[in-house]
Amino acid sequence: MEIIVPIRQVPDVALNIRVNEGKVVEDGVSFVISSWDETAIEGALQMTEELGGEVTLLGIGPERVSEALRKGLAMGAHKAIHVLYEEGQTDSFGYAKIMAKVMEGRNYDLILTGKQAQDTDAGLTASMLAEFLDLPQVTNIIRFSDLAVDGMTLYRKGDHGTEVIGIKLPAVVTVNDSLNEPRLASMRGIMMAKKKPMETLSPSDLGMGAEELGLQGSMTEVLKFEKPESRKEGERFEGDETETVPMAIQKLVSEAKLAV
Amino acid sequence: MNDLSNQTEDFSDIRDAVRSLCQGYPGEYWREKDRKREYPTEFVQALTDSGFLAVLIPEIYGGSELGIQEAAAILEEIHKSGCNGAACHAQMYIMGTLLRHGSEEQKQKYLPGIASGELRLQAFGVTEPGSGTDTTSIRTFAKREGDEYVVNGQKVWTSRAEHSDLMLLLARTTPKDEVTKRTDGLSVFLVDLRKSLNHGVTIRPISTMINHATTEVFIDDLRIPAEQRIGEEGKGFRYILDGMNAERILIGAECIGDSRWFIQKASEYAKDRTVFQRPIGQNQGIQFPIAKAYAQSEAADLMVRKAASLFDSGKPCGKEANMAKLLAADASWEAADVCLQTHGGFGFAEEYDIERKFRETRLYRIAPVSTNLILSYLAEHVLGLPRSF
Ligand SMILES: Cc1cc2nc3c(=O)[nH]c(=O)nc-3n(C[C@H](O)[C@H](O)[C@H](O)COP(=O)(O)OP(=O)(O)OC[C@H]3O[C@@H](n4cnc5c(N)ncnc54)[C@H](O)[C@@H]3O)c2cc1C
Numbered sequence: 049m050e051i052i053v054p055i056r057q058v059p060d061v062a063l064n065i066r067v068n069e070g071k072v073v074e075d076g077v078s079f080v081i082s083s084w085d086e087t088a089i090e091g092a093l094q095m096t097e098e099l100g101g102e103v104t105l106l107g108i109g110p111e112r113v114s115e116a117l118r119k120g121l122a123m124g125a126h127k128a129i130h131v132l133y134e135e136g137q138t139d140s141f142g143y144a145k146i147m148a149k150v151m152e153g154r155n156y157d158l159i160l161t162g163k164q165a166q167d168t169d170a171g172l173t174a175s176m177l178a179e180f181l182d183l184p185q186v187t188n189i190i191r192f193s194d195l196a197v198d199g200m201t202l203y204r205k206g207d208h209g210t211e212v213i214g215i216k217l218p219a220v221v222t223v224n225d226s227l228n229e230p231r232l233a234s235m236r237g238i239m240m241a242k243k244k245p246m247e248t249l250s251p252s253d254l255g256m257g258a259e260e261l262g263l264q265g266s267m268t269e270v271l272k273f274e275k276p277e278s279r280k281e282g283e284r285f286e287g288d289e290t291e292t293v294p295m296a297i298q299k300l301v302s303e304a305k306l307a308v
Numbered sequence: 309m310n311d312l313s314n315q316t317e318d319f320s321d322i323r324d325a326v327r328s329l330c331q332g333y334p335g336e337y338w339r340e341k342d343r344k345r346e347y348p349t350e351f352v353q354a355l356t357d358s359g360f361l362a363v364l365i366p367e368i369y370g371g372s373e374l375g376i377q378e379a380a381a382i383l384e385e386i387h388k389s390g391c392n393g394a395a396c397h398a399q400m401y402i403m404g405t406l407l408r409h410g411s412e413e414q415k416q417k418y419l420p421g422i423a424s425g426e427l428r429l430q431a432f433g434v435t436e437p438g439s440g441t442d443t444t445s446i447r448t449f450a451k452r453e454g455d456e457y458v459v460n461g462q463k464v465w466t467s468r469a470e471h472s473d474l475m476l477l478l479a480r481t482t483p484k485d486e487v488t489k490r491t492d493g494l495s496v497f498l499v500d501l502r503k504s505l506n507h508g509v510t511i512r513p514i515s516t517m518i519n520h521a522t523t524e525v526f527i528d529d530l531r532i533p534a535e536q537r538i539g540e541e542g543k544g545f546r547y548i549l550d551g552m553n554a555e556r557i558l559i560g561a562e563c564i565g566d567s568r569w570f571i572q573k574a575s576e577y578a579k580d581r582t583v584f585q586r587p588i589g590q591n592q593g594i595q596f597p598i599a600k601a602y603a604q605s606e607a608a609d610l611m612v613r614k615a616a617s618l619f620d621s622g623k624p625c626g627k628e629a630n631m632a633k634l635l636a637a638d639a640s641w642e643a644a645d646v647c648l649q650t651h652g653g654f655g656f657a658e659e660y661d662i663e664r665k666f667r668e669t670r671l672y673r674i675a676p677v678s679t680n681l682i683l684s685y686l687a688e689h690v691l692g693l694p695r696s697f
Binding site: 064080115118119122232233234235236237238239241278 | 320321322324325328329354357358359360362363372576580
């Protein structure tokens with residue numbers, strides 16, 4: 049089974065993200081693979097371990113994206129495609145367009161990716177890609193079974209339960225992070241990743257001109273970023289609860305205007 | 309935080325992988341181990357399984373044949389993540405003596421097992437009750453009897469001996485008063501602790517202010533086959549010296565990791581904690597010590613990197629390795645103190661992990677070599693000042 053896994057590199061949210069004049073400050077930020085995409089890599093590896101075939105990663109963006117791709121290769125993916133591109137501002141539509149171009153003429157049975165990106169939370173790219181490629185799509189899967197090269201059963205998480213869906217391949221599928229626990233890259237994996245093939249393409253290699261890229265190739269524009277207001281420190285009432293509980297209620301009524 | 313790590317090769321792939329692994333071992337894990345004085349078996353196993361402890365071993369013996377620079381990146385990242393590499397860092401480098409000075413037969417016999425983690429070689433018996441800083445005065449004596457050596461003596465502070473299958477042992481083979489140079493007449497042996505425990509070797513744990521699995525090792529008529537000696541008899545001191553440079557650089561890297569952890573914690577807390585209606589970090593009295601600790605640890609990091617790159621290119625690095633360890637241990641201690649001070653009373657609460665890291669990082673101004681001894685080495689051997697002892 050040939051699987052392509054588009055991955056996105058995002059700022060590490062475990063670290064402090066700074067915003068300056070409406071823009072995220074990149075200097076000194078470390079970047080990681082968006083966590084849902086890591087789940088997708090793991091899922092793809094499990095599928096190829098069962099059925100054979102290869103996992104190809106696809107990353108779009110500046111030079112640093114190659115680090116995310118190497119990390120995915122260190123986890124066990126077989127090869128990678130890097131569309132090297134100082135993206136400026138690009139929205140989901142813009143990325144899906146580039147991805148669709150990359151897929152042209154390639155052989156794949158499945159495109160597996162995260163249900164959304166960790167930084168934008170948009171969750172649109174995969175659906176748009178399916179549309180451009182005219183492929184069936186299933187989103188937010190938490191399990192798969194009956195794996196075969198021409199189809200499988202997917203368990204999709206909905207609001208009120210799980211949908212069990214059969215699909216024919218090729219298809220675009222997005223994953224929920226409860227699908228699996230992504231494996232850690234081992235030292236051996238890291239060493240092997242250095243020797244695995246990474247194909248680097250520019251947008252012009254894909255026949256794309258400036259009008260299809262960045263803001264021009266996007267349908268929406270992010271005007272600015274704002275950091276959430278930092279939460280005020282809470283108040284702690286210490287002592288006997290027969291005294292502290294009424295004190296807390298009193299405060300809730302007088303300051304938070306809670307009706308009792 | 310903007311750091312200087314991009315100056316030389318940064319090994320971001322290795323750092324990322326180590327950081328991801330460390331996320332599975334958060335503060336609670338280390339607090340619990342600390343409270344119970346338990347060995348962090350799960351953490352060590354995870355590092356072993358991922359191959360991080362075998363980076364310095366050549367590929368033909370099953371390792372990844374990387375350099376001290378990569379090993380330093382691994383240990384720095386472990387410490388920067390709030391974890392502690394001391395439980396297993398020696399598995400990385402003690403084998404260096406075997407690798408550089410052992411026979412091909414010895415290497416074939418032991419290195420593959422050490423690379424896979426099946427064999428743990430992470431105990432190094434040098435220090436004795438009567439000689440810590442003054443290594444050449446050790447009294448443990450190995451007397452040759454036919455194909456064997458009979459060893460008697462006592463070691464102290466032999467860390468991880470209870471969690472090690474093999475121990476590298478430094479012993480005298482010629483009495484000090486019979487050699488011309490006091491560094492002569494010492495030999496190194498690879499002791500199989502699995503066979504010798506309670507057959508000549510008794511290990512007693514020492515309880516300390518940190519969770520470090522350190523021990524006393526009593527050696528009574530221990531019989532070691534002569535083939536367990538590494539290299540030539542009497543040249544052991546020279547053999548362990550190059551290993552010591554590796555150790556100093558790696559401990560330096562751990563201290564840099566600690567510094568970064570402390571400085572990040574201190575900065576975050578200084579931004580959050582409000583006193584007199586403003587964040588304490590708005591006061592320069594709080595800012596400056598943190599900024600200074602940051603500058604010191606970045607400077608120390610440069611020396612660690614310099615020493616590591618000299619080591620990897622096979623050039624002499626005694627001076628740099630010693631300075632790296634000196635500056636990094638001072639920087640991490642400074643950062644620890646600033647971090648604790650910034651946290652006020654809360655720094656004493658176990659749940660912040662600061663008091664634990666504070667205790668842990670303090671070790672490195674004493675072990676594996678004390679700050680004073682490094683200063684004396686620099687003064688006498690680098691600056692040519694008169695010898696003091
Ligand atoms: C937790 C822990 C783990 C350890 N693990 C190991 C291990 O695995 N293997 C091992 O072999 N050892 C280990 N050690 C031992 C460590 O290397 C020694 O403690 C260290 O070398 C100092 O020796 P000492 O404790 O005997 O101090 P001493 O030699 O007694 O020195 C005491 C103090 O006096 C200072 N001093 C001594 N002479 C001079 C001088 N001429 N001028 C100025 N100052 C001087 C020293 O710097 C030191 O501060 C460990 C120690 C600890 C605490």
